[in-house]
Amino acid sequence: MALLEIRNVVRRFGDFTAVDGVSLEVASGEFFTLLGPSGCGKTTLLRMIAGFDDPDQGDLLLDGKSLRDIPPEQRPIHTVFQSYALFPHLSVVENVAFPLRMAKVAPAEIQRRVQEALASVHLSEKQRHLPHELSGGQKQRVALARGLVNRPRLLLLDEPLGALDAKLREEMQVELINLQKNVGITFVFVTHSQAEALALSHRIAVMNQGKVEQLDEPSRLYGFPRNRFVADFIGKINMLAATVVASGSDHLELDVAGVGRVLGPPQPAMPVGTRGQFAVRPEQVRIGAGSVDSAGPLSNRVKGRILDFLYVGDVTTYLVELENGTRLEALLPNSAPGRAKFFETGDPVELAWSAEVGVFLDA
Amino acid sequence: MSTRRSALLWATSIAVYAFLYIPLAVVVLYSFNDSRLNAEWVGFTLDWYRTLFHDEEMLQAGANSLMIAFVASAVSTLLGTMAGIAMHRFKLRVLPVLVVTPVAMPEILLGVSLLIFFVQVLNLTLGLFSVLIAHITFCVGFVAIVVRARLAGMDESIFEAARDLGATPWQTFRLVTFPLILPGVIAGALMAFTLSIDDFVITFFTAGVGVHTLPLQIYSMIKIAVTPEVNAVSTLLMTLTLGLIILASRLAPDALRSES
Numbered sequence: 001m002a003l004l005e006i007r008n009v010v011r012r013f014g015d016f017t018a019v020d021g022v023s024l025e026v027a028s029g030e031f032f033t034l035l036g037p038s039g040c041g042k043t044t045l046l047r048m049i050a051g052f053d054d055p056d057q058g059d060l061l062l063d064g065k066s067l068r069d070i071p072p073e074q075r076p077i078h079t080v081f082q083s084y085a086l087f088p089h090l091s092v093v094e095n096v097a098f099p100l101r102m103a104k105v106a107p108a109e110i111q112r113r114v115q116e117a118l119a120s121v122h123l124s125e126k127q128r129h130l131p132h133e134l135s136g137g138q139k140q141r142v143a144l145a146r147g148l149v150n151r152p153r154l155l156l157l158d159e160p161l162g163a164l165d166a167k168l169r170e171e172m173q174v175e176l177i178n179l180q181k182n183v184g185i186t187f188v189f190v191t192h193s194q195a196e197a198l199a200l201s202h203r204i205a206v207m208n209q210g211k212v213e214q215l216d217e218p219s220r221l222y223g224f225p226r227n228r229f230v231a232d233f234i235g236k237i238n239m240l241a242a243t244v245v246a247s248g249s250d251h252l253e254l255d256v257a258g259v260g261r262v263l264g265p266p267q268p269a270m271p272v273g274t275r276g277q278f279a280v281r282p283e284q285v286r287i288g289a290g291s292v293d294s295a296g297p298l299s300n301r302v303k304g305r306i307l308d309f310l311y312v313g314d315v316t317t318y319l320v321e322l323e324n325g326t327r328l329e330a331l332l333p334n335s336a337p338g339r340a341k342f343f344e345t346g347d348p349v350e351l352a353w354s355a356e357v358g359v360f361l362d363a
Numbered sequence: 364m365s366t367r368r369s370a371l372l373w374a375t376s377i378a379v380y381a382f383l384y385i386p387l388a389v390v391v392l393y394s395f396n397d398s399r400l401n402a403e404w405v406g407f408t409l410d411w412y413r414t415l416f417h418d419e420e421m422l423q424a425g426a427n428s429l430m431i432a433f434v435a436s437a438v439s440t441l442l443g444t445m446a447g448i449a450m451h452r453f454k455l456r457v458l459p460v461l462v463v464t465p466v467a468m469p470e471i472l473l474g475v476s477l478l479i480f481f482v483q484v485l486n487l488t489l490g491l492f493s494v495l496i497a498h499i500t501f502c503v504g505f506v507a508i509v510v511r512a513r514l515a516g517m518d519e520s521i522f523e524a525a526r527d528l529g530a531t532p533w534q535t536f537r538l539v540t541f542p543l544i545l546p547g548v549i550a551g552a553l554m555a556f557t558l559s560i561d562d563f564v565i566t567f568f569t570a571g572v573g574v575h576t577l578p579l580q581i582y583s584m585i586k587i588a589v590t591p592e593v594n595a596v597s598t599l600l601m602t603l604t605l606g607l608i609i610l611a612s613r614l615a616p617d618a619l620r621s622e623s
Contacts, residue, residue, distance in 0.1 A: 052523055072526040085524035089542050098538075102529030146528065 001064055003028040003186050004049065004154060009058035011044050018044040019055070020210030026154075026188060031180050033189045035197040036207035037233070042190045045207075046156050049188065050079050062153060073102070078152040082159045084143040086131040092118070092142050093127045099150040117149040120179065137168050144176075148183055157189045161196060173199050194234045198222065206230050222281075227363040231279045236317075238285070238328045242278035242360060244270050252360055254278055258326035263299045263355035270360060280358035285330040287318055289343065291350045298352040304328065306347045318343060320351055387601065394594035411595040421596060424580035427491060428560050431576060435498035436555035442499070443506025443555070444548050448540070450507060451514040459511075466504035473501060474568030481569060489571025497569040498559045505558060506551035513547030546614040553611040557604050 002025035011019040019041040026032045034042040047053040049060060051072030060067045067075060078099065086095050096117055100110045118124055121141040131139060140160060147155050161169045161176075177200060180187050191197055197204050198218040205215045206229075214226045225231035228239065242262070246253035247270050256262045256278050264278065286292045292301070304320040307327065313334070320328050330351055332342060343349060397408035415421055446462045465473060477497045481487040521543075525535040541548075563578040570579060577600060584593050 050523075050527055052526075071531075072523070073529045073531055077527075079524070079527045081520045081524055083518050083520050085518060085520035087521060087525070087539055089539075098525070098530075099528040102534065150529070 002026060003030075003063065004188070005061040005064070006045070006049075007059045007061065009045070009048065009055040009060065011041075011048065011053065012056050017210050019048070021058070022207075022210070022212055023058075024205055024212060024215055026186060028186055029184055031177070031187045031189065031200060031202045033191060033197045033201035033204045034207055035191055035194060035204050035233075037192055040207040041210040042192075042207050043158060046079075046158055046188065046190050049154070050077055050156055051075050076153040077156060078147040078150065078154075079156040079158060080143045080147045080160045082162055084131075084139045084160075084163075086139055086142055086146075088131050091128050091130055092123070092134070095131070095142055096146045096149050098146065103150055105150075113149055114145075117145040120148070120182065121145045122175070136164055137172070140164065140172060144179065148179075148185060151183075152185065154186050154188060157187060159191055160189075161191075161193075169196075176200060198234070206233060208233075224359055225279065225361070228277060228279075228361050231277075231359070231361060236282050236329065237279045238282065239277045239279050239361075240326060240328075242276060244272050244274045244276075244360065247272055251355055254360060258322040258324040259300070259302045262358070264358045264360060265356055267360055270362065274360075274362050276360055276362035278358055278360055280353055282317060282329040282331040283315075284353050284357040285328065286352045287320070287330040287332055287343075288350050288352070289347065292352040297354070299355040301350060301352045302328075303348065303350055306343045306345050306349055308345065309343070316342075318349075320349060390594050391598045391601070394591055394598045396591055396594075399590060411591040414592050415595045415599075418592065420575065421577075421580055421592075424575040424577050425596075427575065428577040431491065431495050431498055432556045432560040435495055435502055435559040436552050439499045439502035439555045440506050440548060440552040443503045443551055444510050444544070446503060446507035447510025447514065447547075447551075448544075450511045462507045463504050465501045466508065470501075470562075470564040471568075473497075474565040477565065478568040489569060490574050493569045493571070494566055494574065494576065497565050498562060501562075501565060502555035502558055505554050506548075509551040509554065510544055510547045513544045517543060550611040550614045553607045553614075557607045557611075561600060561604055 004026040006022055006024050009019055009022050010017065022041070022045060034045060036042050044053065048055055049067075051067065051070065054068075062075070062077070087098065090098070093114055096114045097110050100113060105113070115124075118127065118141075121144050123138060123141040123145065126134060126138065131142070134142065140163075143160070147157075157176075161172055164172060173196065176187075189197075189200060198221075201218055203215065203217055204221055206213045206221065208229050214221060214230045216224075221230065222234055225234060225237075231237045231239070240259065241257040242254045244252065245255050245261070247266075247268060249266055249268055252264045252267045252270060254262045254264060262278060286298065292298060302322055304322045306318055307321045308319040310317045310319075311334075315331050315333050318330050318332065320330060322328065328351060392404075394411055395407050395409070396404055397410065398405040446458075450459050450462060474497075477493075477500065478489075481489060481493045481496075487493055522535055522539060525539045526532070530538060561578055562576075563582065566576050566579060567582075570576065575583070577596065581593055581596060584590065
């Protein structure tokens with residue numbers, strides 16, 4: 001049985017439907033992420049799980065029991081807020097002890113568990129300090145310790161890394177993964193950052209305009225986006241207008257604008273004649289001067305010219321214009337040091353990709 | 364250039380503050396003057412304070428004022444705190460208007476309308492009780508403003524976090540909300556006390572005959588002549604008020620700054 005079950009939940013604010021019929025299940029021990037742009041309904045959904053808001057329709061169940069009419073303080077669910085929401089008048093220790101005090105745990109036990117929780121987030125110093133005396137990263141750790149100390153069934157995290165600088169955010173990502181593994185508590189994580197979601201989650205629900213667009217493991221989400229929104233939102237992707245020419249069990253054959261015949265992975269349910277987009281990731285597109293040579297067969301090839309490039313250190317992204325004006329991006333790792341680029345603007349190149357990559361999207 | 368400008372600024376500031384404070388200083392100074400007249404300095408004495416503490420009417424008025432100020436500030440702190448929290452939590456436009464109007468309204472208007480209300484609507488005999496009600500009426504708004512200002516600067520999710528971590532609404536108030544607004548509540552109480560103890564206009568209209576507070580007593584004394592006894596009682600009142608204001612501004616500097 002799923003730990004948390006969300007059944008056809010709808011939440012409206014006036015004319016605006018913030019959450020529009022969401023159904024999903026979160027398994028025990030899972031690191032589950034709600035991912036989407038701001039205003040997609042992910043925070044509203046989180047607030048309903050925590051108990052700060054009620055659904056207009058549908059139901060939320062924890063361990064098979066409805067959460068309806070159960071106030072936040074009686075739900076075994078704790079939240080790590082985006083602003084950390086530490087109690088400014090209480091010290092680090094008192095903040096972490098708060099949920100235990102509310103649960104009427106014995107003082108000696110409180111002390112032991114607070115120390116344990118602080119150790120688990122690597123914050124054993126500054127215990128007597130007040131929140132305003134801590135750095136952003138330290139506040140984050142206190143908020144995590146406070147959320148975990150009473151061992152909730154579910155820990156909700158509302159963009160908890162949003163306020164940290166890039167380097168600290170990466171460190172905290174690794175710590176979050178380890179922490180979740182060690183404590184074994186189910187995490188429901190809300191973020192608008194696809195990179196964060198991909199790095200942290202077991203499963204991700206991509207939300208848009210109140211609906212779940214796709215729910216999948218990170219690699220499936222990235223590799224097989226179900227529609228244009230997901231393809232566009234998760235990572236970079238080339239999208240080309242295409243029509244299905246033949247739909248077999250071993251390959252999907254497409255007519256792609258500016259490229260011609262393209263072979264892709266099979267999508268047997270796709271009928272011949274369907275119009276849509278062929279999507280392929282820049283790192284799946286090989287690039288070469290004159291022609292691309294490779295060990296395996298590359299079924300799809302097309303000629304073009306370098307239009308522009310973007311050097312970001314580890315890789316360089318080349319923007320290539322095809323003969324009909326269509327533009328494609330290809331990515332090349334810079335494994336040889338000291339070279340920003342292998343091609344000059346205007347160079348004729350060939351792009352190629354295998355029949356095993358890319359996806360046809362009809363929505 | 365800049366030194367000349369700053370010299371000018373200094374001179375202006377000193378002039379303004381002199382204008383404000385020299386009259387007060389004179390009142391204080393002449394309360395120690397060994398003469399019946401506030402005209403020339405004769406010599407130092409504490410006689411006027413001695414006279415003051417033997418003046419039965421004055422002592423009675425002082426006792427009335429203190430009693431009214433204590434009760435009015437206590438009641439209006441309780442009501443004002445609740446109003447401040449309500450104004451913060453429920454974003455009703457009409458609520459702040461209702462609470463703050465008595466603060467903004469001319470005192471004379473409030474005094475007259477309370478008088479009419481007490482006499483014609485409630486059929487109340489004017490006295491200490493009507494003064495008390497009147498003082499509570501105008502103090503509530505001040506407390507509410509200070510408490511709300513204190514809440515306005517706070518992260519709303521703190522209160523949600525308390526609920527989220529297992530606190531009931533009452534525990535959330537007792538352990539989180541109240542400790543956080545306490546400086547504002549104390550500042551509001553001190554302001555209410557100060558406003559009550561030196562209020563003249565509203566008290567004048569609602570006290571009726573025979574009941575005197577300090578400001579009313581001082582007024583009736585100066586109708587005859589300004590004796591140094593008035594200076595002495597004014598000095599004491601001023602010291603008390605000043606002390607309370609300093610205390611209030613220490614406890615909730617942000618509240619007083621943003622709403623003054």
